[in-house]
Amino acid sequence: MQEKYDVIVVGMGPSSIFCAYELIKLKKFKKVLLIDQGKRVEDRCCPIEKTKKCIHCKPMCNITNGFSGAGAFSDGKLSLYNPNDDDIHVGGNLHKYIGVPKTKELIDYTDKIYLEFGADKKLEGTEYQEEIAKISKRAEKDGVKLINIPIRHLGTEKSHEVYGRLEKYIEDNGIEMMFETSVTDLITENGEIKGVKTIPSKYMDENVGSGLVSAHEQSIYSDKVVLAVGRKGANWLVDMCNKHKIKTDTGIVDIGVRYELPDEVMKDVNKYMYEAKFTGRVGPFRDKVRTFCQNPSGFVSAEVYDNNLTLVNGHSYKERKSTNTNLALLVSHHFTHPFDKPIGYGRNVAQNLNDLGAGNIVVQRLGDIYRGKRTWDYELEKNSVVPTLKSAVAGDITFALGYRTMVALLEFIRAIDKVIEGFGHPDNLLYAPEIKFYSNKVIINEQFETNIKGLYSIGDGGGMTRGLMMASCSGIQMARNL
């Protein structure tokens, strides 16, 4: 007999986990299946600590795949909201589907679940309102906006524990979880979803959607399939949209660098807010530039995507500390007619940077960019800011980042330097490529359903959210919609 489920969720990142949590609470469905190409959270580990360089784990990168998705090795900063603000500025577009008041309610609800499963009770960014207001005022003068919202910081090791408890809860409550299994295709019939095709990840040539048809393929059926594939699955999702005529809008791609500088420079901001979210449209092109994922006393990390594409990221532990702060500086790239391949564009930029670094992340000193030269290893050895990503290769990122991107980044650094003295110091480090891929935005209705009946899209992958809290909230709302 063919196996049939009430609901199948593809991916087990935060969006999927919280969808499962809420489905348990609602008790509407008996047979729910979650599928992920990666491992259980307790089996996920990144060997870079021992190997000192990324060994491109087979068949999948452990940083981005498996239970809790990209959340497992994330810094675990849960961005809440400012109760005095009547808009949501961080985490994507969920509020555009369900409205701001409902999104705030969902954040409160989801935050309580994180607390229930062991998140730190302390909220960053609530104490020093006067000092924050002063920084905000200084920033405004230079055309930069400071978004002031409270943050709950789990820390990388605590994120593992919190998600570990959620994994157990979901399993104990009868939801089936299929690990190390890649969904290769969707089964559709007359505009309706009927199920998914899977193969064990070990038979995948690292690349979901690579077209590898194998004897190991299995069909699993359901009239309700939720796609929660994250940025890791964005490329696969594009393939699925093309193949099954799932309607999309041209998405954006955020391209930039991971910026590393001394804690000493960032000490006020780190103390008052933990993470300062600056955004502005500086420079001639007026592209939106923003800071993202700030990690005080943190570590820069590398993560591997499809086709061995290596991207830079960052995180920080609760206990283990460096003396540097790292944060992403991202420029939003909106393309216009006739170009409609933002993911392809981002991949090309990333590929060029990977080639320049012989497969590694490239790092360059800010001062060298101003001087119009590459950075050499011996210069990095003597540099006052010591890189925390040991596998990064000294080089020249300006060979691969476009003029428009570079100008926006340098103008933004200059503007923030006026707010935080030392932000534009020549010894500060730029690592590239830092790229946030979102699938071409999947068009969904207010129930999160695509134009294929019974097929839904949530989380970062389809372009709805960007970040742990909002991805988690989208899962809760998905369960309620179902």
Ligand SMILES: Cc1cc2nc3c(=O)[nH]c(=O)nc-3n(C[C@H](O)[C@H](O)[C@H](O)COP(=O)(O)OP(=O)(O)OC[C@H]3O[C@@H](n4cnc5c(N)ncnc54)[C@H](O)[C@@H]3O)c2cc1C
């Ligand atoms: C190093 C790092 C640090 C970060 N720090 C923060 C932070 O501090 N705060 C914050 O808000 N956000 C942070 N983020 C981003 C955050 O992790 C994501 O926004 C969030 O995890 C998105 O959740 P999601 O459920 O949409 O997708 P994901 O968490 O990406 O999960 C998607 C899952 O789908 C699986 N999958 C994909 N395709 C398939 C397929 N075809 N078949 C089977 N399985 C598939 C993947 O294996 C993955 O496990 C960080 C990310 C990284 C990588």
